[in-house]
Amino acid sequence: MPILARTPPMGWNSWNTFGNNINEELVKTIADAFIRRGLKDAGYQYIVIDDCWSEKTRDTNGRLVPDKSKFPNGMKALTEYIHSKGLKFGIYSCVGTHTCAGFPGSFEHEFVDAVTFAEWGVDYLKYDYCYKPRNAAGEDLYKRMALALRNCGRNIVLSACNWGNDGVQKWIREAGCHLYRSAGDIHDNWKSIEGIMLSQLNNACFNGIDCWNDMDMLVVGMSGTGENAYVLSTGCNETEYRTHFSVWAMMNSPLMIGCDVRNMSEQTAAILTNKDVIALNQDIEGRAPYCIRQWNNLDNVFSLIKPLSAVSDGDGSDGDDASTTGGDYAVAMVNISDVKAEMSLQFYDIGLPYASGLGLEFYDCWKHEVIGFFTERASIDIEPHECRVFRCKVKKA
Ligand code: GLA
Numbered sequence: 001m002p003i004l005a006r007t008p009p010m011g012w013n014s015w016n017t018f019g020n021n022i023n024e025e026l027v028k029t030i031a032d033a034f035i036r037r038g039l040k041d042a043g044y045q046y047i048v049i050d051d052c053w054s055e056k057t058r059d060t061n062g063r064l065v066p067d068k069s070k071f072p073n074g075m076k077a078l079t080e081y082i083h084s085k086g087l088k089f090g091i092y093s094c095v096g097t098h099t100c101a102g103f104p105g106s107f108e109h110e111f112v113d114a115v116t117f118a119e120w121g122v123d124y125l126k127y128d129y130c131y132k133p134r135n136a137a138g139e140d141l142y143k144r145m146a147l148a149l150r151n152c153g154r155n156i157v158l159s160a161c162n163w164g165n166d167g168v169q170k171w172i173r174e175a176g177c178h179l180y181r182s183a184g185d186i187h188d189n190w191k192s193i194e195g196i197m198l199s200q201l202n203n204a205c206f207n208g209i210d211c212w213n214d215m216d217m218l219v220v221g222m223s224g225t226g227e228n229a230y231v232l233s234t235g236c237n238e239t240e241y242r243t244h245f246s247v248w249a250m251m252n253s254p255l256m257i258g259c260d261v262r263n264m265s266e267q268t269a270a271i272l273t274n275k276d277v278i279a280l281n282q283d284i285e286g287r288a289p290y291c292i293r294q295w296n297n298l299d300n301v302f303s304l305i306k307p308l309s310a311v312s313d314g315d316g317s318d319g320d321d322a323s324t325t326g327g328d329y330a331v332a333m334v335n336i337s338d339v340k341a342e343m344s345l346q347f348y349d350i351g352l353p354y355a356s357g358l359g360l361e362f363y364d365c366w367k368h369e370v371i372g373f374f375t376e377r378a379s380i381d382i383e384p385h386e387c388r389v390f391r392c393k394v395k396k397a
Helices: 024-036 074-084 110-120 138-150 165-175 190-206 238-250 266-272 275-281 319-323
Strands: 010-013 046-048 088-094 124-128 157-161 179-181 212-214 255-257 290-293 301-307 329-335 341-346 358-364 369-374 377-382 387-396
Touching: 010 088, 024 046, 024 074, 046 124, 074 088, 074 110, 088 110, 110 138, 124 138, 138 157, 138 165, 157 165, 165 179, 165 190, 190 212, 190 238, 190 290, 238 255, 238 266, 238 275, 238 301, 238 329, 238 387, 275 387, 301 341, 329 341, 329 377, 369 377, 377 387
Parallel strands: 010 046, 010 255, 046 088, 088 124, 124 157, 157 179, 179 212
Antiparallel strands: 290 301, 301 329, 329 387, 341 377, 358 369, 358 387
């Protein structure tokens, strides 16, 4: 099988904003918005419908049937539309007897469902964990669907969603999945974002090419709106949404948008299409970051440091760029406290002692400009809930 997820997948998923309220017209207009609002150009590719797309029962051949009122022309017509825009289509099912919302799951139907999805032209399957028979090992059920997909006649990305249960990091890569959820469901508020972010810092080491740690779909731009009561909450301010996007990008999480991109604000579009930040996420080397704490503010401030391939334009297709000289480092500095703070990054801690005669030039990925050249350390002010993101070049002092 070819490598289907060379870099973290980027796209949109219906769940966060629309929940049960999905249909053909919605999905088509989302695809149109991908082009109109610059998302496709920024690298977003997959349009994924989540739970609630099917009829409540299978047909007489045991096949899944798209809900006739939501998808009156069936799935094949829809995937053709999406493919005609140069985009890819994702669908949703579940390892259990039912999906989380009570629609038919793929348990004991894995092989027929994989073939059905292939016939419809599906490119991506999100595979959830509800209604799993108690005595069936989740590990075996993901292996089963992975094998079914690998033999269905079409390349289909397998996106596991077991919320980090059952030590998923230990077995998900060898099961053959391309990404995996590693925490519970996100909500549209800062506490939820902070909780997921902190819970994943120690999991960065399990993350890598063709099997990415999915921190959940983005809530950037939802701003307390949407039709899904499970996700709907107070919303966040712009700084917090930027931090959310920055940290997901730095952690190599897939970037699956969750807001209604058809009418997103200019500020939201600017966050989601920030090429400098996306380039860090899509860096061809796929290295996860390590974390450095601030010695005198251990609980509130930390840095993420990620070695980069020398050059990447963020489109995930430039593996040969790694042959150019260089070796930038991405540095993200996060302040989760409610007051302004300073992070002083000692370069010794990232392998750059003063005696080397080298320093770092800091390019700010949100301001899109070089902010200075530093030796030995860089002390940076960070607003409450802010994440400052830099692309740093190693240079002679
Ligand atoms: C679970 C998943 C969510 C979403 C819903 C759909 O809660 O974690 O991302 O897919 O199911 O019912």
